[in-house]
Amino acid sequence: MYPERFGTVDQFVVKALRKIETLPETPALLRIKPDQISGRDGVVLIDIMRRKSKENNKIFGMDSWTPRKIDKVLWTYGR
Numbered sequence: 190m191y192p193e194r195f196g197t198v199d200q201f202v203v204k205a206l207r208k209i210e211t212l213p214e215t216p217a218l219l220r221i222k223p224d225q226i227s228g229r230d231g232v233v234l235i236d237i238m239r240r241k242s243k244e245n246n247k248i249f250g251m252d253s254w255t256p257r258k259i260d261k262v263l264w265t266y267g268r
Contacts, residue, residue, distance in 0.1 A: 196238040196260030205263040
């Protein structure tokens with residue numbers, strides 16, 4: 190629902206994002222328990238996906254990246 194605004198948050202997204210050492214949210218990501226994601230954790234994760242979709246759209250000169258597409262990539266990478 191609303192893929193242009195939200196991505197799915199799950200353990201695989203957390204695990205994949207933890208592998209990206211340059212994220213400013215790394216300390217917050219390390220505090221998240223992948224099997225017990227809270228509402229506050231979800232906000233952090235969705236904010237990251239929103240920011241990355243905007244960055245990708247700017248870099249590639251398009252508007253088709255969405256938080257949902259970012260979460261699909263992360264889910265695949267985190268498995």
